[in-house]
Amino acid sequence: xxxxxxxGGNELHNNQFYQSEESKPLLGEMSTPPPPEGNNNxxxxxxxxxxxxxxxxxxxxxLQEGDIQVCVIKHPRTFxxxxxxxxxxxxxxxxxxxxxxxSLVSATPTGYMESVLSYSSIEDxxxxxxxxxxxxxxxxxxxxxTVLLQAxxxxxxxxxxxxxxxxxxxYKYRKVLSNPSRWEVVLKEIRxxxxxxLTSPLQDESxxxxxxxxxxxxxxxxxxxxTQDHENIIVAIAPLLENNHPPPDLxxxxxxxxxxxxxxxxVIEVFTPVVQxxxxxxxxxxxxxxxxxxxxxxxxxxxxxxxxMEVVKKFIHSMHGPTGQCPHPRVLPNLVAVCLAAIYxxxxxxxxxxxxxxxxxxxxxxxxxxxxxxxxxxxxxLRQEPPTPPPGALLAPTPTPAPTLSPPPPPSLPSPxxxxxxxxxxxxxxxxxxxxxxxxxxxxxxxxxxRRGGGGGGGGPAGGDSEPNLIDCLMVSPxxxxxxxxxPAQADRTLGCFALILKMLSDYDxxxxxxxxxxxxxxxxxEALAHAKFTKExxxxxxxxxxxxxxxxxxxxxxxxxxxxxxxxxxxPGGVACDDDGELFASMVHILMGSCYKTKKFLLSLAENxxxxxxxxxxxxxxxxxxxxxxxxxxxxxxxxxxxxxIISTLESTQVGLRMYEQLCDRQRExxxxxxxxxPSTAALPPSHQDADLARLLxxxxxxxxxxxxxxxxxxxxxxAEQLIKLPSLKQLNLWSTQFGDAGxxxxxxxxxxxxxxxxxxxxVTDAGLLALSSMKSLCSLNMNSTKLTxxxxxxxxxxxxxxxxxxxxxxxAW
Numbered sequence: 001x002x003x004x005x006x007x008g009g010n011e012l013h014n015n016q017f018y019q020s021e022e023s024k025p026l027l028g029e030m031s032t033p034p035p036p037e038g039n040n041n042x043x044x045x046x047x048x049x050x051x052x053x054x055x056x057x058x059x060x061x062x063l064q065e066g067d068i069q070v071c072v073i074k075h076p077r078t079f080x081x082x083x084x085x086x087x088x089x090x091x092x093x094x095x096x097x098x099x100x101x102x103s104l105v106s107a108t109p110t111g112y113m114e115s116v117l118s119y120s121s122i123e124d125x126x127x128x129x130x131x132x133x134x135x136x137x138x139x140x141x142x143x144x145x146t147v148l149l150q151a152x153x154x155x156x157x158x159x160x161x162x163x164x165x166x167x168x169x170x171y172k173y174r175k176v177l178s179n180p181s182r183w184e185v186v187l188k189e190i191r192x193x194x195x196x197x198l199t200s201p202l203q204d205e206s207x208x209x210x211x212x213x214x215x216x217x218x219x220x221x222x223x224x225x226x227t228q229d230h231e232n233i234i235v236a237i238a239p240l241l242e243n244n245h246p247p248p249d250l251x252x253x254x255x256x257x258x259x260x261x262x263x264x265x266x267v268i269e270v271f272t273p274v275v276q277x278x279x280x281x282x283x284x285x286x287x288x289x290x291x292x293x294x295x296x297x298x299x300x301x302x303x304x305x306x307x308x309m310e311v312v313k314k315f316i317h318s319m320h321g322p323t324g325q326c327p328h329p330r331v332l333p334n335l336v337a338v339c340l341a342a343i344y345x346x347x348x349x350x351x352x353x354x355x356x357x358x359x360x361x362x363x364x365x366x367x368x369x370x371x372x373x374x375x376x377x378x379x380x381x382l383r384q385e386p387p388t389p390p391p392g393a394l395l396a397p398t399p400t401p402a403p404t405l406s407p408p409p410p411p412s413l414p415s416p417x418x419x420x421x422x423x424x425x426x427x428x429x430x431x432x433x434x435x436x437x438x439x440x441x442x443x444x445x446x447x448x449x450x451r452r453g454g455g456g457g458g459g460g461p462a463g464g465d466s467e468p469n470l471i472d473c474l475m476v477s478p479x480x481x482x483x484x485x486x487x488p489a490q491a492d493r494t495l496g497c498f499a500l501i502l503k504m505l506s507d508y509d510x511x512x513x514x515x516x517x518x519x520x521x522x523x524x525x526x527e528a529l530a531h532a533k534f535t536k537e538x539x540x541x542x543x544x545x546x547x548x549x550x551x552x553x554x555x556x557x558x559x560x561x562x563x564x565x566x567x568x569x570x571x572x573p574g575g576v577a578c579d580d581d582g583e584l585f586a587s588m589v590h591i592l593m594g595s596c597y598k599t600k601k602f603l604l605s606l607a608e609n610x611x612x613x614x615x616x617x618x619x620x621x622x623x624x625x626x627x628x629x630x631x632x633x634x635x636x637x638x639x640x641x642x643x644x645x646x647i648i649s650t651l652e653s654t655q656v657g658l659r660m661y662e663q664l665c666d667r668q669r670e671x672x673x674x675x676x677x678x679x680p681s682t683a684a685l686p687p688s689h690q691d692a693d694l695a696r697l698l699x700x701x702x703x704x705x706x707x708x709x710x711x712x713x714x715x716x717x718x719x720x721a722e723q724l725i726k727l728p729s730l731k732q733l734n735l736w737s738t739q740f741g742d743a744g745x746x747x748x749x750x751x752x753x754x755x756x757x758x759x760x761x762x763x764x765v766t767d768a769g770l771l772a773l774s775s776m777k778s779l780c781s782l783n784m785n786s787t788k789l790t791x792x793x794x795x796x797x798x799x800x801x802x803x804x805x806x807x808x809x810x811x812x813x814a815w
Contacts, residue, residue, distance in 0.1 A: 058155070062204035063163035065098040069150040072112040092150065099167050101174075104140075117147065119171040125164045127157070138164065162202055169196060170210055177218050183229055190215060190236045198239055208244045212237065216249035230257050231266050238270045245278060251290035255297040262301035271298050272315075279319055280328045285337050295334075296342045303497045312497065316504050325510045332511050335501065336518050342498040343534070346491040347527040485531045492533075499537035506544040516545050516556035520566065529570065535577035539584065542567050546587045554591045568592075573613035582617045585610075590624040603628070603637045611643070615650045618657055626657045630664050634696075671696060681729075684710040691720045698723050705729050712736035712759070718744030725751035732757040736783075742769025749775050761785040761808070767793040774800035781806040789814050 069092045096107040102120075106113035121142050128137035128148060136157040140147040151157040173193045180186040197211045215237055219225070225233075234257065237250075246254060254274075258267060275298045278291050285292040302311045319335070320326045344351075487495060505515050519541070528534045545553055545567070559566035570577045572585040592602065606614060606628060618625040629647050631637075638644050651657035683706055685694060694716055706727050711720070712734045721744035724730065730752055736759050745765055748755070749772040756778050760770075766788045773779065779801050784794075785808045794814035798804065809815050 057201065058158065059201055059203045060155075060159040060162055062166065062202045062206060063099060063159055065096065066156075066160070067094065067096050068156075068160065069093070070095045070097075070106075070112050071148040071150070072145060073148065074145040097149075099163060101167075102171055104164075112147070117142070119168045120175075122164075122168055125161065125168060127161055140164070162200070166200060166202055166207070170214075173211070174214055177214055180218065180222065183225075186218070187229075187232055187236060190233060194237055194240055205244075208240050209247070212240055212244065212247050212250060216247045216253070219253045220249045227261060230261075231264065234266050234270055241270075241274045242277070245282070245288070245291060246274065246294070248288060248290045251288075251294040254294050255290075258294075258297040258301040262304035267298065267301045271301075275299075276319065279331050279334045282330065282334055285334070285341075292334075292338055292341055295338050299338070299501070300342075300494060300497060303493065309497065309500055312501065313504060316501060320508055320511070326508070332505065332514050333518065335505060336515065339498040339501050339505075340523055342494055343528060344525060346487055346495045347485070347525050347531070350485060350527045351525050485527060487531075495534060496537070499534060502538065503540045506541040512544065512548055513550060513552045515541075516548075516553045520556040521560050522565070522567065522570070530576055532579070535570075536579060539571065539577070539579070542571055543584060543587065546584065546591050549591070551595050554588075554595065557588050557592065569609075572610055573616070574610075581620075582613055582622075585613060586617055586622050586624050589614075589628065593624065593628065600635055600637065603632055603635060607632055607637050615647065618650050619653055621654050621656055623656055626651060626654070626660050629657070630660050634664055634668070667696075681705055681707040683708070684712075685714050685716075687713045688715060690715045691717055691723075694720050695723050698726065703727060708732040710734040711738055711740075714738055716740060718742070718747075720744070721747040724748060727752075728754070730755060734759040735763055736760075737762045739764060742766055742772075745769035746772045749773055752776070754778055757781040759783040760787055763787060771796065773797060777801065777803065779804055783808040784812060785809070786811045788812070 071090050071092050073090070093111045093113070095113050097113070098105045098107065102118060104117040104119070106116075109115070117140070123141040123143070124139075126139045126141070128139045136151045136154055138149040138151070138157055138161045140149070149160055151160055173189065173196075176189055177186065177193075193211045193214065197208055200207055215233070219233070230253075234254070254271065257264070258271070261267070275295050278295055282288075282291060299312060299315070302315060303309060305311050316335070319328075319331050321328075326332070502515075505511050522529070524534075542557070545557055548554055557566060557568045559569070568588055569575055571588070572578060573582045578585065589606070614625045614628050618629055629651055633644065633647060638647060648661065651661040683697075683703070685697065694711070694714075707729050709724075709727065709730060709732070713736065715738070716735075717739045718741045720740070724733070724744075725747060731754055733748075733752075733755060740760070741764050745760075746769060753776065755776055758773075758776075758779060758781070761783045762785070764787075765784075767790055770784065770787070770789060770793050773782070774797060780803045782797075782801075782804060789809060789812040791814040794809055794812075798807075
């Protein structure tokens with residue numbers, strides 16, 4: 001049926017209208033006054049007024065398609081035509097209608113819906129309300145007739161009504177704003193469009209996104225707007241941005257405004273809630289990179305204000321919140337992503353000249369032809385030929401004792417270590433080979449190769465033609481300057497702004513674990529790590545990680561996996577980022593050694609790569625480095641005798657080193673004396689010894705045949721159970737008056753099945769641990785004197801331990 005034929009419509013205002021429960025209009029401009037009370041004309045087929053609705057009532061989902069009954073009625077002009085269009089002669093057709101962007105289309109284009117019904121041909125959308133009218137009908141008026149849509153219930157009818165109204169109006173605004181004539185009129189239409197979206201009873205993401213896309217397209221096609229037009233449009237669409245992300249083209253428009261007018265009040269008043277919502281709710285900047293770019297430009301605009309970074313600090317604090325825990329988990333990852341991208345952009349020209357790849361800007365604007373790109377500027381690392389050192393000179397600094405330090409110990413000092421006390425000072429050490437970093441322009445990118453430089457403090461062998469790792473590429477002598485990078489003024493301000501944001505993020509305790517995890521892979525370009533200003537700014541962040549006692553934070557100083565470099569290597573002496581005398585390196589070693597890294601693996605790594613810096617800092621009296629050297633000797637990390645002599649000489653050169661070395665010698669001597677007193681099957685640990693002493697004792701020899709062990713009146717705890725379970729032949733264990741608890745008992749019960757005699761007198765064990773002993777069927781003697789044993793547990797143990805003959809439960813509840 002043709003919906004574009006003309007016809008009479010003089011009866012439009014001669015009908016009686018239906019009034020629904022909602023008495024207020026949905027949109028003010030669409031409401032019309034009610035007819036006079038005296039007008040009672042009833043035209044069966046005449047078009048009807050729409051029902052007045054309130055946006056605060058029912059909410060509906062925007063329909064895109066659905067099944068509905070359709071009837072088309074031509075406007076009657078004669079009495080005969082009125083009879084033919086009466087309700088008794090109407091024919092209804094079922095159709096599956098789709099609401100496209102421009103028209104109403106049926107899946108079966110036959111009958112009434114043989115041709116599409118364009119939104120432009122629809123004059124009005126109303127609810128059918130005349131007397132004796134079909135129930136649940138929507139009326140679409142077109143020139144010459146009416147289309148009736150009958151739904152199954154009132155909710156579906158209203159849903160069709162509001163969806164058709166929305167489609168028709170959004171189509172109109174799209175057509176009007178596609179060809180703007182006067183911007184005063186355009187601005188008025190934009191305000192009306194925004195009001196329509198805000199007052200619509202439809203609840204759908206596209207309700208707010210469609211107007212934003214229309215305005216975004218308008219701005220993309222009209223780039224020559226004045227600054228005042230910019231601000232007027234931004235203010236007009238601000239209500240839509242409170243709960244919606246701006247589309248990409250709109251983000252580009254916002255970025256332009258931030259760059260051109262950073263001091264505009266629109267940036268503070270309108271963009272602030274938009275950026276806050278992006279940071280709180282965005283899940284992936286990779287899907288919409290312009291959201292990240294807009295956030296970056298907004299922060300740079302804040303930095304251009306008179307207060308500068310103080311405004312940025314207040315913004316970061318507002319994102320975190322006043323409490324100690326940020327309630328929005330996405331804020332930190334999004335801020336870090338913005339910072340990383342902004343810092344990368346500062347070095348983009350250097351990176352592109354190095355690898356000859358298109359920049360992000362080129363990618364957005366279409367890649368530059370290969371022939372027009374600049375030739376690459378690879379980093380070349382040139383090794384200086386070092387002077388030939390004397391034999392044995394690559395191990396430690398010259399141990400020159402200060403006049404105030406105590407003299408070396410007398411020759412009679414016992415030294416149980418197989419390390420003779422040196423009688424002459426060790427030969428001087430030659431500094432590590434220096435590496436010059438040079439930028440060399442090369443026209444042949446395929447043949448440009450990175451050559452590995454010399455390591456500091458015991459670096460590994462050269463890597464040949466293999467790809468060098470990160471720190472090898474950047475390793476320079478502390479006396480030399482890093483890569484000479486001169487950033488443009490704007491890039492330098494950007495770097496300072498976002499580096500300071502990273503520093504602020506590291507100051508929040510609740511953000512620090514996640515921040516350390518995000519920065520652990522070193523997600524910065526090599527040019528940034530070779531830039532002295534950047535590494536100096538980032539040093540505060542690494543220092544905060546090194547001061548945090550939480551393992552999940554300071555463990556991120558190490559590399560993600562073996563074979564990769566981490567912040568620990570980058571900021572250690574010899575690394576390009578090390579600009580001090582090793583204070584940060586000592587701080588990192590101290591926190592790592594105090595955690596779970598007091599192992600041979602970590603000490604071996606230090607001995608292989610950082611022995612020189614450790615000895616140098618030990619000579620300066622650093623207690624952490626003195627402890628490291630002592631542990632290397634105690635655990636036999638160093639096998640080279642000359643190196644051992646130099647370590648001992650280094651320790652003897654300071655008061656703290658001499659004291660700790662003497663304590664080491666005393667412990668070794670006591671250990672040897674203790675071991676000499678043991679029989680192959682019996683051992684006893686003297687009082688005041690701790691878990692670590694027991695571990696050293698059991699690791700000093702073979703105790704696989706040990707049957708009787710006494711730890712009475714020592715300071716051992718449940719932690720020593722990990723050492724005790726390594727004694728498979730143990731039959732008698734005395735834990736009298738120790739701090740051995742329930743956790744240790746549970747571990748013993750799982751591994752020491754041959755244990756026959758167990759003394760737990762005056763230990764803090766409870767029923768929770770004692771019940772685990774029921775699995776030790778070989779127990780024949782059990783002392784639980786002065787413990788927290790209860791009567792029920794005692795009865796349970798007697799029932800489950802058939803070989804138990806001797807039991808001491810005095811001073812317990814079971815006594």
